[in-house]
Amino acid sequence: MNKSLSERLLDGDRFALSKILSEVDNATQFGEQTSDELYSHTGGAWIIGITGSPGSGKSTLVNSLALCLSEQGKKIAILAVDPSSPFSGGSILGDRVRMRDLYGKPNIFIRSVSSRGHLGGISSSTFRLARIFDAAGFDTILIETVGIGQNEIEVSKLAHTTIVVEAPGFGDEIQAIKAGILEIADILVVNKSDLPGSDATVSALVGMIDLGYPSKEEQITPWIPPIIKVSSSKGEGISELITLMDAHRDYMREHGLDREIETRAAIGEIGDEVERWVWEKYLNPKTNSELAALIAQIGKRELSPQAAARQLIGKLKL
Amino acid sequence: MNKSLSERLLDGDRFALSKILSEVDNATQFGEQTSDELYSHTGGAWIIGITGSPGSGKSTLVNSLALCLSEQGKKIAILAVDPSSPFSGGSILGDRVRMRDLYGKPNIFIRSVSSRGHLGGISSSTFRLARIFDAAGFDTILIETVGIGQNEIEVSKLAHTTIVVEAPGFGDEIQAIKAGILEIADILVVNKSDLPGSDATVSALVGMIDLGYPSKEEQITPWIPPIIKVSSSKGEGISELITLMDAHRDYMREHGLDREIETRAAIGEIGDEVERWVWEKYLNPKTNSELAALIAQIGKRELSPQAAARQLIGKLKL
Numbered sequence: 001m002n003k004s005l006s007e008r009l010l011d012g013d014r015f016a017l018s019k020i021l022s023e024v025d026n027a028t029q030f031g032e033q034t035s036d037e038l039y040s041h042t043g044g045a046w047i048i049g050i051t052g053s054p055g056s057g058k059s060t061l062v063n064s065l066a067l068c069l070s071e072q073g074k075k076i077a078i079l080a081v082d083p084s085s086p087f088s089g090g091s092i093l094g095d096r097v098r099m100r101d102l103y104g105k106p107n108i109f110i111r112s113v114s115s116r117g118h119l120g121g122i123s124s125s126t127f128r129l130a131r132i133f134d135a136a137g138f139d140t141i142l143i144e145t146v147g148i149g150q151n152e153i154e155v156s157k158l159a160h161t162t163i164v165v166e167a168p169g170f171g172d173e174i175q176a177i178k179a180g181i182l183e184i185a186d187i188l189v190v191n192k193s194d195l196p197g198s199d200a201t202v203s204a205l206v207g208m209i210d211l212g213y214p215s216k217e218e219q220i221t222p223w224i225p226p227i228i229k230v231s232s233s234k235g236e237g238i239s240e241l242i243t244l245m246d247a248h249r250d251y252m253r254e255h256g257l258d259r260e261i262e263t264r265a266a267i268g269e270i271g272d273e274v275e276r277w278v279w280e281k282y283l284n285p286k287t288n289s290e291l292a293a294l295i296a297q298i299g300k301r302e303l304s305p306q307a308a309a310r311q312l313i314g315k316l317k318l
Numbered sequence: 319m320n321k322s323l324s325e326r327l328l329d330g331d332r333f334a335l336s337k338i339l340s341e342v343d344n345a346t347q348f349g350e351q352t353s354d355e356l357y358s359h360t361g362g363a364w365i366i367g368i369t370g371s372p373g374s375g376k377s378t379l380v381n382s383l384a385l386c387l388s389e390q391g392k393k394i395a396i397l398a399v400d401p402s403s404p405f406s407g408g409s410i411l412g413d414r415v416r417m418r419d420l421y422g423k424p425n426i427f428i429r430s431v432s433s434r435g436h437l438g439g440i441s442s443s444t445f446r447l448a449r450i451f452d453a454a455g456f457d458t459i460l461i462e463t464v465g466i467g468q469n470e471i472e473v474s475k476l477a478h479t480t481i482v483v484e485a486p487g488f489g490d491e492i493q494a495i496k497a498g499i500l501e502i503a504d505i506l507v508v509n510k511s512d513l514p515g516s517d518a519t520v521s522a523l524v525g526m527i528d529l530g531y532p533s534k535e536e537q538i539t540p541w542i543p544p545i546i547k548v549s550s551s552k553g554e555g556i557s558e559l560i561t562l563m564d565a566h567r568d569y570m571r572e573h574g575l576d577r578e579i580e581t582r583a584a585i586g587e588i589g590d591e592v593e594r595w596v597w598e599k600y601l602n603p604k605t606n607s608e609l610a611a612l613i614a615q616i617g618k619r620e621l622s623p624q625a626a627a628r629q630l631i632g633k634l635k636l
Contacts, residue, residue: 022538031625034623036622036625039622039625042617042619086588099418133624164383165424190513206408208451259617263613263616265623266613266616266617266626267601269623269627270601270612270630271596271597271601273627274591274596274600274601274627274630274634278592278593278596279589279593283592285590294588295581295584295585299580301357301359301360305445305583305584306446307354308588309591309592310591312588312592313591313592316557316595316596
């Protein structure tokens with residue numbers, strides 16, 4: 001008897017994996033069914049989000065990490081979130097370089113996913129594709145996303161460990177963005193450490209960490225994001241980074257925080273689906289005659305949008 | 319008999335305006351009531367969104383525009399969206415410069431509003447505050463927002479006219495962002511036209527406009543975003559810009575597109591309220607026991623988040 005695609009995926013068949021990833025990414029019915037079927041096989045992978053400004057050398061870092069981890073005998077998946085939106089940053093070139101470096105490595109699987117979806121950040125596809133890799137027995141899933149706007153926040157909701165990559169020499173305005181990064185970074189990498197200015201960048205980050213994590217008594221010892229200098233192109237600092245990643249994983253598991261992340265991710269994912277449904281089915285004046293009537297009243301200045309919203313919410317039965 | 323605050327606002331009392339703006343911004347009950355009351359007085363103002371990268375000189379441009387319009391006898395409100403998020407870009411200094419330039423002008427009113435709100439962009443407060451200015455008889459409302467991520471998209475949903483400000487000399491990566499700007503720009507300003515490179519920036523934008531608007535037969539003549547060079551610091555190009563703004567307003571009114579924008583904005587605003595309610599009340603496992611039970615099943619790998627979402631959506635009665 002022929003094995004199903006799911007069974008072949010569980011046996012490690014790369015073709016089956018590839019086919020299922022496409023079906024899931026395209027949200028076909030087969031993809032949804034397979035996704036549901038395979039869910040019971042998930043939970044083994046450690047998901048690592050890697051984000052940073054364009055030009056910080058994320059892709060090279062991800063490649064170096066993947067190579068180093070695969071040499072340790074691990075199975076590595078790379079999910080590269082390609083913004084279909086304007087914020088591209090030269091992904092085509094990056095992919096070509098990547099293909100050359102990682103071509104033919106049996107323990108590394110690369111998949112691009114576009115960041116379509118109204119939330120602007122990483123799409124719900126990313127969540128689902130990560131689970132397929134998880135079911136397929138990959139030990140580590142590296143999700144690479146361009147850190148502009150919401151992307152970096154989104155990836156931190158899904159990832160067990162979030163790595164924020166900086167490079168020396170950005171202007172003050174870009175530096176200012178970093179203030180928000182403290183909230184999501186588990187590890188801060190100053191990449192391109194061979195460039196001038198990397199020590200200044202480290203100092204700036206140390207200062208922000210000190211401000212962001214004042215010493216105080218907490219119930220559990222807080223994880224203070226370590227800062228590490230790396231030169232991906234020279235291969236320096238990669239194994240030290242992997243040691244930090246392992247330490248963070250141990251910390252998370254010790255305090256049960258990995259399960260917390262997973263619960264939060266699941267709520268977020270359910271929420272996105274519910275939200276999409278509400279917008280498509282309910283907030284559409286073509287299908288919701290009540291909304292259409294309210295819009296007409298608003299147009300005549302008889303009712304404010306706020307008052308209309310209160311009327312609609314008052315009738316919601318969830 | 320004492321006049322109410324709303325009546326005093328309608329009479330042009332700046333103190334009453336200021337007080338009501340605060341109440342609306344803080345979403346007090348009084349603010350909500352007043353907002354509803356004043357809604358019937360809205361519809362007269364033209365709302366102009368002004369967005370652009372940090373460093374493009376938006377604030378100076380907005381100041382010059384406000385001064386020039388007020389000299390024409392118009393009442394001008396400036397709503398400066400201050401990101402409370404990391405993407406600040408020196409707003410404090412900007413505000414101080416602004417205060418000095420515009421201090422004591424009776425026809426100009428400035429108000430900062432923070433971009434709080436989970437959508438990352440301009441907050442629903444911005445919509446409500448704009449309406450208060452509208453009711454108070456302001457002719458033009460200039461909404462200034464930092465063009466990173468979603469903000470520029472958000473402001474274009476509310477504004478009748480969206481102006482995108484660029485400055486010469488940004489790197490290629492930032493330039494790439496512009497591809498998405500075509501979708502929202504009604505007028506493109508190349509600011510700091512006295513700097514070298516401004517002609518190259520104009521050429522790049524012309525090229526993108528040509529690609530984005532291929533000649534084809536349409537039902538109505540499309541509005542092709544004009545590109546204008548301005549030096550706000552030298553005051554050059556401002557009155558030409560105002561002429562373009564007037565032309566765009568006439569175009570929008572002629573084709574009834576201003577009312578379309580308002581309808582879309584109202585749906586967006588209602589949607590944001592409904593969405594917030596759904597997240598707070600429905601997607602909270604502490605108050606929704608059904609969700610909590612589904613989350614427990616997900617944790618045991620018995621049910622995928624997608625399948626859980628489908629179950630919840632199946633039970634929604636909207």
